[in-house]
Amino acid sequence: MTEGTRAFVPGHVTGFFTSDPHTDPTKAGSRGCGIGLSDGVTVTVRSAENRSIRLDGDPIEMEPVERVLGALGARATVTATADLPLGAGFGVSGAVTLGTALAANEVFDCRLSENELVTVAHGAEVQSGTGLGDVVAQARGGVALRLEPGGPHEHVLDGIPARGRVEYHVIDDLSTGEVLEGETEGLTAAGEVALSRVVSDPTMETFMRASREFARESELLTPAVRDVVTDVTAAGGTASMAMLGEAVFAPGTGLSDAGYDPGVCAIDPAGARLAPRTDSR
Amino acid sequence: MTEGTRAFVPGHVTGFFTSDPHTDPTKAGSRGCGIGLSDGVTVTVRSAENRSIRLDGDPIEMEPVERVLGALGARATVTATADLPLGAGFGVSGAVTLGTALAANEVFDCRLSENELVTVAHGAEVQSGTGLGDVVAQARGGVALRLEPGGPHEHVLDGIPARGRVEYHVIDDLSTGEVLEGETEGLTAAGEVALSRVVSDPTMETFMRASREFARESELLTPAVRDVVTDVTAAGGTASMAMLGEAVFAPGTGLSDAGYDPGVCAIDPAGARLAPRTDSR
Numbered sequence: 001m002t003e004g005t006r007a008f009v010p011g012h013v014t015g016f017f018t019s020d021p022h023t024d025p026t027k028a029g030s031r032g033c034g035i036g037l038s039d040g041v042t043v044t045v046r047s048a049e050n051r052s053i054r055l056d057g058d059p060i061e062m063e064p065v066e067r068v069l070g071a072l073g074a075r076a077t078v079t080a081t082a083d084l085p086l087g088a089g090f091g092v093s094g095a096v097t098l099g100t101a102l103a104a105n106e107v108f109d110c111r112l113s114e115n116e117l118v119t120v121a122h123g124a125e126v127q128s129g130t131g132l133g134d135v136v137a138q139a140r141g142g143v144a145l146r147l148e149p150g151g152p153h154e155h156v157l158d159g160i161p162a163r164g165r166v167e168y169h170v171i172d173d174l175s176t177g178e179v180l181e182g183e184t185e186g187l188t189a190a191g192e193v194a195l196s197r198v199v200s201d202p203t204m205e206t207f208m209r210a211s212r213e214f215a216r217e218s219e220l221l222t223p224a225v226r227d228v229v230t231d232v233t234a235a236g237g238t239a240s241m242a243m244l245g246e247a248v249f250a251p252g253t254g255l256s257d258a259g260y261d262p263g264v265c266a267i268d269p270a271g272a273r274l275a276p277r278t279d280s281r
Numbered sequence: 282m283t284e285g286t287r288a289f290v291p292g293h294v295t296g297f298f299t300s301d302p303h304t305d306p307t308k309a310g311s312r313g314c315g316i317g318l319s320d321g322v323t324v325t326v327r328s329a330e331n332r333s334i335r336l337d338g339d340p341i342e343m344e345p346v347e348r349v350l351g352a353l354g355a356r357a358t359v360t361a362t363a364d365l366p367l368g369a370g371f372g373v374s375g376a377v378t379l380g381t382a383l384a385a386n387e388v389f390d391c392r393l394s395e396n397e398l399v400t401v402a403h404g405a406e407v408q409s410g411t412g413l414g415d416v417v418a419q420a421r422g423g424v425a426l427r428l429e430p431g432g433p434h435e436h437v438l439d440g441i442p443a444r445g446r447v448e449y450h451v452i453d454d455l456s457t458g459e460v461l462e463g464e465t466e467g468l469t470a471a472g473e474v475a476l477s478r479v480v481s482d483p484t485m486e487t488f489m490r491a492s493r494e495f496a497r498e499s500e501l502l503t504p505a506v507r508d509v510v511t512d513v514t515a516a517g518g519t520a521s522m523a524m525l526g527e528a529v530f531a532p533g534t535g536l537s538d539a540g541y542d543p544g545v546c547a548i549d550p551a552g553a554r555l556a557p558r559t560d561s562r
Contacts, residue, residue: 102442105442106442111482111483111484112442112483113426113439113440113441113442113480113483114423114439114440114441114442114483115439115440116483117442141551141552142395142554145394152439158394158395158396158433159394159395159396160394160395161383161386161387161393161394161395161398161555162555163554163555163556163557163558164557164558199394201392202392202393202394202395202397203392266557269551269552269554270422270550270551270552271422271550271551273423273444273550274442274443274444275444276444276445276547277444277445
């Protein structure tokens with residue numbers, strides 16, 4: 001078996017978002033804001049007779065990853081290892097999808113640009129109903145503000161200048177597909193209010209405040225998440241709900257200070273990238 | 282004296298470029314392609330009675346840095362340490378300028394977004410005649426393709442998906458200002474040809490080939506640079522001229538293989554970022 005090509009894609013925790021459908025998947029997507037995480041997914045792509053996908057050792061069906069392999073004409077095995085759980089609001093689906101595009105481009109000498117690869121991965125997520133904005137944020141890194149929806153040829157991005165520790169605490173899964181297939185007008189209205197607040201004051205404090213208000217206004221906030229957020233606030237910190245998962249994220253030591261035993265990582269400034277070659281060339 | 286805030290900005294070596302003047306400095310700039318380098322500049326900004334700038338320990342006048350401090354209303358000392366020489370085509374001027382904007386934004390609680398800070402730094406470089414495209418490429422990281430000129434509200438960026446070792450060899454300085462004040466129609470025409478080649482095949486091989494053709498066609502290639510590039514090619518590698526400096530860059534081990542004792546770094550995927558706090562929060 002060949003060594004293959006590895007890519008690392010940061011996790012992404014969304015604080016608030018809108019749903020912006022479009023018949024063209026490269027124009028569909030969402031606006032919003034979230035944090036690229038140094039905990040993420042490492043994806044290895046190897047040429048193979050039959051396509052297969054493994055996540056943390058187990059075979060798995062991932063429609064957007066299949067779509068990317070199809071779009072790139074890539075007969076390959078995809079082996080992903082994730083620092084974060086799937087389905088809990090950390091963009092693991094988007095990370096495997098984007099990492100597959102980046103790595104397969106090299107293995108199969110597709111000669112696509114970064115924007116083209118992000119477009120393929122973003123479109124695959126939208127068509128599969130697994131995500132709307134993670135991929136473009138994960139490609140950029142940092143604390144990405146998505147001002148206009150869609151792939152790289154359509155969207156407008158900005159960022160909050162910030163760095164440092166991020167903590168997270170997972171309670172349970174939520175299905176992105178089920179939420180996005182439901183009524184989204186209310187959450188989009190709440191997302192637009194949150195976005196306009198952060199655009200007028202692009203700081204982490206305002207991002208966290210806008211995210212908490214969005215969780216409440218969109219009615220996505222669950223009682224279990226609300227309890228954790230309340231604990232963090234009582235301990236002098238700030239936290240909000242990871243969209244879309246039953247999980248809580250907090251900058252700094254917010255969850256530790258409130259007595260939780262959280263996952264600990266940091267804001268990832270870089271975005272998705274091919275991993276260094278082992279011979280350091 | 283306060284500890285201040287630190288930012289790291291990657292160096293940037295340009296392979297080819299156009300000159301796209303405009304009366305609005307946020308719309309002026311250049312198109313082209315270059316490599317963000319893991320060797321770069323660390324900038325520390327501290328609040329102070331009197332403005333001052335030091336580079337590698339020595340007081341220095343840097344007009345674009347003064348402009349940024351003025352635009353942000355920041356009375357500060359700027360202390361920069363560079364892994365790369367000033368004036369040799371590695372974007373050190375842009376790095377100090379952008380790093381000052383990022384760090385001063387935090388020290389003085391300016392509450393600007395990343396795009397706004399990049400706009401301030403880009404405009405300062407353009408107005409000072411010290412650079413046209415380094416700042417926006419340094420903000421992005423990776424191997425940035427600048428498809429349209431200007432600051433973040435105007436430009437269009439893409440990237441070549443690549444990583445790995447980069448070597449460089451410095452022969453002498455060139456003044457960016459003198460070249461840009463001269464006749465630039467010929468170099469812009471050569472830059473447009475190079476850009477269209479790389480857009481149609483966004484790979485490192487094509488980037489290096491287009492860069493070498495640009496160096497020759499633009500008549501910026503010096504005899505000393507040409508000799509080094511010829512040596513690298515003879516040794517089986519690929520190299521081109523750092524725009525604008527009398528310096529050579531090569532992906533992989535091109536310069537080592539040809540018997541030179543080069544600076545060694547790697548493609549930096551991240552772009553400019555605030556440095557981690559020492560308390561790791």
